[in-house]
Amino acid sequence: MGDQPELEERTLESSGRIVLDCQCGDRLILLGQEEDWRSEGRSDFGCGCGKSLTLADRPDEEVLAVKRLLHGVIRPPDL
Numbered sequence: 001m002g003d004q005p006e007l008e009e010r011t012l013e014s015s016g017r018i019v020l021d022c023q024c025g026d027r028l029i030l031l032g033q034e035e036d037w038r039s040e041g042r043s044d045f046g047c048g049c050g051k052s053l054t055l056a057d058r059p060d061e062e063v064l065a066v067k068r069l070l071h072g073v074i075r076p077p078d079l
Contacts, residue, residue: 020057024049
């Protein structure tokens with residue numbers, strides 16, 4: 001019906017991701033490799049709380065593995 005243009009689906013494949021943890025508890029996810037961000041001169045990223053995050057603010061992989069393992073296992077008690 002009508003002369004509406006057809007919507008085109010667009011996707012972008014990511015070569016990786018970097019997760020930055022902020023002290024406020026938020027996480028910032030950067031798509032791409034560390035080398036890509038550094039080559040573009042990007043080293044500081046803003047959190048919603050206003051704090052500046054760097055590529056050094058990545059969480060420890062062992063800590064992430066434990067968090068993934070425990071996710072959903074520990075539940076608050078029913079009140």
